[in-house]
Amino acid sequence: xxxxxxxxxxxxxxxxxxxxxxxxxxxxxxxxxxxxxxxxxxxxxxxxxxxxxxxxxxxxxxxxxxxxxxxxxxxxxxxxxxxxxxxxxxxxxxxxxxxxxxxxxxxxxxxxxxxxxxxxxxxxxxxxxxxxxxxxxxxxxxxxxxxxxxxxxxxxxxxxxxxxxxxxxxxxxxxxxxxxxxxxxxxxxxxxxxxxxxxxxxxxxxxxxxxxxxxxxxxxxxxxxxxxxxxxxxxxxxxxxxxxxxxxxxxxxxxxxxxxxxxxxxxxxxxxxxxxxxxxxxxxxxxxxxxxxxxxxxxxxxxxxxxxxxxxxxxxxxxxxxxxxxxxxxxxxxxxxxxxxxxxxxxxxxxxxxxxxxxxxxxxxxxxxxxxxxxxxxxxxxxxxxxxxxxxxxxxxxxxxxxxxxxxxxxxxxxxxxxxxxxxxxxxxxxxxxxxxxxxxxxxxxxxxxxxxxxxxxxxxxxxxxxxxxxxxxxxxxxxxxxxxxxxxxxxxxxx
Amino acid sequence: xxxxxxxxxxxxxxxxxxxxxxxxxxxxxxxxxxxxxxxxxxxxxxxxxxxxxxxxxxxxxxxxxxxxxxxxxxxxxxxxxxxxxxxxxxxxxxxxxxxxxxxxxxxxxxxxxxxxxxxxxxxxxxxxxxxxxxxxxxxxxxxxxxxxxxxxxxxxxxxxxxxxxxxxxxxxxxxxxxxxxxxxxxxxxxxxxxxxxxxxxxxxxxxxxxxxxxxxxxxxxxxxxxxxxxxxxxxxxx
Numbered sequence: 001x002x003x004x005x006x007x008x009x010x011x012x013x014x015x016x017x018x019x020x021x022x023x024x025x026x027x028x029x030x031x032x033x034x035x036x037x038x039x040x041x042x043x044x045x046x047x048x049x050x051x052x053x054x055x056x057x058x059x060x061x062x063x064x065x066x067x068x069x070x071x072x073x074x075x076x077x078x079x080x081x082x083x084x085x086x087x088x089x090x091x092x093x094x095x096x097x098x099x100x101x102x103x104x105x106x107x108x109x110x111x112x113x114x115x116x117x118x119x120x121x122x123x124x125x126x127x128x129x130x131x132x133x134x135x136x137x138x139x140x141x142x143x144x145x146x147x148x149x150x151x152x153x154x155x156x157x158x159x160x161x162x163x164x165x166x167x168x169x170x171x172x173x174x175x176x177x178x179x180x181x182x183x184x185x186x187x188x189x190x191x192x193x194x195x196x197x198x199x200x201x202x203x204x205x206x207x208x209x210x211x212x213x214x215x216x217x218x219x220x221x222x223x224x225x226x227x228x229x230x231x232x233x234x235x236x237x238x239x240x241x242x243x244x245x246x247x248x249x250x251x252x253x254x255x256x257x258x259x260x261x262x263x264x265x266x267x268x269x270x271x272x273x274x275x276x277x278x279x280x281x282x283x284x285x286x287x288x289x290x291x292x293x294x295x296x297x298x299x300x301x302x303x304x305x306x307x308x309x310x311x312x313x314x315x316x317x318x319x320x321x322x323x324x325x326x327x328x329x330x331x332x333x334x335x336x337x338x339x340x341x342x343x344x345x346x347x348x349x350x351x352x353x354x355x356x357x358x359x360x361x362x363x364x365x366x367x368x369x370x371x372x373x374x375x376x377x378x379x380x381x382x383x384x385x386x387x388x389x390x391x392x393x394x395x396x397x398x399x400x401x402x403x404x405x406x407x408x409x410x411x412x413x414x415x416x417x418x419x420x421x422x423x424x425x426x427x428x429x430x431x432x433x434x435x436x437x438x439x440x441x442x443x444x445x446x447x448x449x450x451x452x453x454x455x456x457x458x459x460x461x462x463x464x465x466x467x468x469x470x471x472x473x474x475x476x477x478x479x480x481x482x483x484x485x486x487x488x489x490x491x492x493x494x495x496x
Numbered sequence: 497x498x499x500x501x502x503x504x505x506x507x508x509x510x511x512x513x514x515x516x517x518x519x520x521x522x523x524x525x526x527x528x529x530x531x532x533x534x535x536x537x538x539x540x541x542x543x544x545x546x547x548x549x550x551x552x553x554x555x556x557x558x559x560x561x562x563x564x565x566x567x568x569x570x571x572x573x574x575x576x577x578x579x580x581x582x583x584x585x586x587x588x589x590x591x592x593x594x595x596x597x598x599x600x601x602x603x604x605x606x607x608x609x610x611x612x613x614x615x616x617x618x619x620x621x622x623x624x625x626x627x628x629x630x631x632x633x634x635x636x637x638x639x640x641x642x643x644x645x646x647x648x649x650x651x652x653x654x655x656x657x658x659x660x661x662x663x664x665x666x667x668x669x670x671x672x673x674x675x676x677x678x679x680x681x682x683x684x685x686x687x688x689x690x691x692x693x694x695x696x697x698x699x700x701x702x703x704x705x706x707x708x709x710x711x712x713x714x715x716x717x718x719x720x721x722x723x724x725x726x727x728x729x730x731x732x733x734x
Contacts, residue, residue, distance in 0.1 A: 060627065062635060064706045069595035093704075175711025179594065182710070190710035404629035405703060 001235060002428035003300075008034050008043035015039075019445050022046075022452055029457065031448050033431055039438060044431035046424050046452060048289040055410045063089050063384075063401050067183050070397070070412070074458055076122065078179050079115035079170060080390030080415075083108055084397040086183030087253070087386025092401055093185045094378020097253045103371035104187035109252045110363045111173040111182055112388070116251055117211075117356040118166025119391035120308070120349045123456040124214065125159020128346060132221050136450045137443035155217065158210045162353070165207050169360060172196040187375035197364055204361045208322070211354040215326045218347045223333065230334070232434070233342035233426035233451035236261040237303065238294065239310035240418065242389050245269065247316030249323075249355065251389040258294060258304060259314050263337025266294065272387040275396060281413070289420050292413060303421035306393025307455065308348035313338050318351070320358035326351045342426050345454040390415045392456050416457045426451040499563035503547075504570050510561035517545055517556040520569070521729045526722035527569055528578055528607050530585075530696055531644035532557035534732040536653060539645045542585070544578050544607060553577075575611060582608050583617045588667075590623060590639035591697070597706030598698030600714030604642060605697075606721030621667070628673070630681035633703050634692050641671050641699040651691035659685045671699070 008014055011034055020030035034043035054073055061069060067085040071078035086108070087097060100108075130143045133152060141147065149156035167177040172192060174180030182188055222229045238261065242254035255269035256278065270278060281290040282299050293302035304310070312331075318324040330347055331339065339348075363369055386397045393415035400409040430451045435444060477483050485496075500507050501516065503525055510519035515538060517527050529545040532538065540558035547556045548568040556569075568574065585604060593599045625638035643662055651659040659680075663672045675682035685692060692700060711717065715724055 062627075062629065062703070062706070064704055065595055065597060068597070068707060072594055180711055181707045184707050185704070189708050190713075405635075406627070406629050 002044075002425055002432055005041060005044050005428040005432060006424070011043060014042055017440055017445070019448055022449050029452070031427055031452070033435070033440075033448075035440075039436070039440065041428075041431040041436040044424075044428045044448075045286060046420075046427050047287050048420075055412055058410050059407050061407050062405050063092050063399065063407055064185055064405075066397075066399065066407070068179075068181055071179055073412075073414070075178055076458060077115060077119050077391050079111055079174070080388055080395050081397070082174075082180075083112055083183055083252070084386040084388045084390070084395050085399075086185070087388065088384035088397045088399050089185040090386070091384035092381055092399070094381055095186045095376045096378075099376050099378065101187060101371075101373045101376055102368045103191060104183075104374050104376070106363055106366055106368045107173055107188045107191065107374075108183055110192075110360060110369060111170060112252050113356040113360045113363070114166045114169025114173065116166075116391045117207075117353055117360070118163045118170065119456075120353045120356075121159055121162035121166060121214075123391075124218070124346060124349055124353075125156065125163070127456075128453050129155065129159065131446070131450045131453065132218070132346065136447050140442065143446070158213065162207060162210055162214070165203055166356075169200060172200055184375075186377055189374070191372050191374060192369045194370060197370060200360070201364050204357070204364060208354070208357045208361065211350070211357040212322055212326075214350045215347075215354050218350045219326075219329070222341075222343065222347050229343045230341045232447075233430050233454060234340050235342065235422065235425045235429055236340050237305045237422055237425070238266065238297070239313045239338065240294075240304040240306050241311040241314055241394055242272075242387065243269075243315050244319075249311055249315040249318045249327075249352075251311075251352075251356075253388070256387070256394070257314050259338065261338060261340065263313075266296070272396065273385045275385070275387070275398075275413075279413070281417075287420070289417055291420050292418055293421075304418065305422040305455075306415055306418040307345060307391075308352050309339065309342075309345045310393065311389060312348040312351055318355050320355050320362070322358055323351050323355035326354060342422075342451060342454045345456070349456070392416055392458050393418050414458070416455070419455045419457065423452055423455050423457060426454070499561075501561050501563070501565040501567060503567045514561050515557055516547060516549070516554075516559050516561050516565070516567060519561045520556065521726060524726055524730070525569065526726050527556045528610060528722075529557055529725075530603055530607060530642060531646060533646055533694070533696075534729045536646065536649045539649065542642065542644055543581050546574060546577060546581075548574065579611045579613050580617065582611055582613055583615075585642045586613075587616050587618045587620045588623065589621075589641060590625065596640070596698045597701065598640070600711065600717055601709070602698060602716075603696035603721065604640075606716045606724070609716070610721050623667075625670075628680045629703075630679040631683075631685065631703075632681070633687040634680060634685060635701045635703050636671070636673075636680055637699055637701065638671060639699075640697045642697055643669055643671070644696060646694045646696065647671070647691045647700055650694040651685070651689065654690040655686075657684055657689070657691070659683045659689075659691055 014034035014036055017033040018030055022029045029046060029048050032045050033041055036042055054070060058069060066089055067082045070085045071082040073081050126145045129148050134142045171177045174182035238258055240258040242250045243257045244250040244254050256272050257268045258266040260266055279292050280295045281292045283290055293299045312327055318327050330351060383400050388395050395415050396413040398411040399407055402408050427448055430447050434447050498511050500509055503520055508519055508523040517532055520527050527545050531542040532545060538558045540555040543555060545556040546553050549565050593605055628636040648660045651657045658674050661672050662669060664670050673680050673683050
């Protein structure tokens with residue numbers, strides 16, 4: 001692989017090229033390259049330059065705050081944090097996943113499918129489609145969703161509307177598109193009303209059609225650019241994720257399965273409550289993000305990838321028919337037991353979008369989501385662990401509380417952390433195979449970002465306003481002069 | 497005895513013994529407030545209900561209505577004063593509305609929205625305040641206490657106890673518990689006491705009940721605090 005490019009021998013003698021910030025990803029990261037006099041890459045690193053501190057400052061807070069507090073980690077996939085924390089605090093009130101009421105379980109799944117759908121649509125259409133449709137080294141003015149809407153209006157609009165639908169699912173279940181409530185310890189705080197269910201049902205067939213079109217689009221883009229798409233940023237790795245008991249793709253709750261690069265099972269149906277026996281994290285001085293690895297294999301060879309590519313790779317099947325057919329085609333294209341192409345993340349991601357759309361339809365026809373039997377109870381415990389398959393991969397929340405219900409210890413292993421080594425390896429592969437020895441230009445450097453973007457890393461968060469909050473929006477020109485102002489008063493009035 | 501006062505040009509009747517805020521509320525005129533609650537001895541500590549009476553600023557919750565008063569309630573200057581006082585309350589404590597379980601039901605947040613508070617204006621104190629989670633059913637988060645004294649009054653006047661008190665002055669002011677250990681678990685508060693439910697912010701909470709009311713069903717989700725206060729407090733006055 002490309003580990004030899006992690007640390008150069010004589011860094012002070014080398015020329016430094018920095019891509020800062022990495023654009024069209026969530027949060028803040030940068031790439032550094034060290035080049036010798038012949039522009040040969042000697043070192044390539046993806047640095048995560050932000051520090052959040054959530055694990056520390058949630059200590060001392062009451063546990064029931066956790067699902068609402070920790071979801072503020074992110075504005076793109078807050079539902080994943082909300083649900084992972086909820087699964088953990090379920091255990092604190094003595095409720096295991098299988099003991100949730102059917103209504104609560106299905107509402108949480110519906111919420112999560114809406115979340116994965118919108119997050120994947122956002123990533124594919126808003127962030128990555130410019131690269132895929134215009135080429136990795138296209139002119140910079142084309143590298144945005146605006147250019148996609150101008151040149152491929154139908155595709156761009158479908159992406160925007162797919163995301164909107166996912167957001168609407170979230171709003172119906174949790175009260176808000178971003179940072180709602182919903183999951184509480186032992187269940188949910190509301191069922192779906194018939195009106196809310198009917199509102200979501202009216203568009204679901206269209207959403208399934210558009211999701212299938214998105215799979216067809218990425219399949220066409222990928223297969224028309226072979227072997228380039230199979231080679232670019234591609235690395236062989238282990239893969240890890242949750243699966244159902246029957247081996248099906250699972251996003252909300254299951255056991256951990258890991259397979260190696262040849263498709264051999266390393267671990268299966270592993271109870272995530274024992275995750276410390278399975279995974280360790282290594283700290284490296286040059287990044288705030290840790291490097292997890294499978295303990296049984298060791299830190300050199302035990303790193304793994306998570307997320308759509310991992311999930312579609314490790315599962316035996318998908319339990320919705322259209323997504324399953326797409327999965328079979330996907331696996332067949334590589335001719336190997338596992339698909340290693342990093343750009344195939346996009347393809348797998350759209351297969352999951354289709355799975356989410358099909359699953360949302362099934363759940364919307366299930367009367368349980370309108371049942372008010374929402375809460376389960378049990379005996380208090382002092383430790384809770386929740387694991388979920390977030391859009392970007394396996395997400396783990398682990399909390400301990402004292403006798404007064406106060407959090408004393410927290411450990412969060414977020415999806416992107418699991419892909420840290422994978423992203424770094426892909427960056428090094430691109431640096432070594434596509435950039436090394438060339439005069440580096442801005443479009444050429446975008447190749448590095450394309451490699452990172454395939455993983456859909458979430459490096460950060462966003463925050464949003466609530467309810468009747470007054471807001472003032474000012475448009476300031478480059479010279480500092482205010483061009484326009486829009487005010488929303490607390491009574492809902494708008495003033496221009 | 498009864499009479500008439502004039503608030504912002506509107507003649508409003510009052511009864512003997514009523515304060516300005518009581519007469520205004522009965523007539524459907526909202527004066528922003530936090531430490532005032534019908535049925536409790538007026539305290540006059542938050543100053544958010546400041547109005548101008550015959551040219552002089554007074555707390556509407558403590559000032560008696562007197563025949564012939566000309567009162568200004570809604571003016572840009574008073575709104576600015578009230579906004580600044582509310583901003584001071586925010587920066588003195590640690591109020592993180594996005595994750596607070598009282599959000600949507602919080603009077604401090606509701607008043608801030610009503611006053612079009614867009615930022616904190618003042619630098620944060622980042623006060624180092626602690627939580628008292630010792631009681632099995634009641635939690636005190638001192639970060640969110642605005643020293644309105646409502647819990648003190650509720651415990652004394654409604655519950656017949658003396659669980660709470662305010663100690664110290666200025667930035668050393670703090671809510672204290674009447675128990676040997678200073679902890680709530682050793683006091684005689686009960687989860688059904690008025691004092692456990694009166695807090696206008698998220699400082700005194702009933703444990704394990706947070707977020708049970710979904711978004712859309714919370715008190716201020718669809719109604720400004722002025723509407724809610726007038727509806728509830730006029731009902732109380734009947």
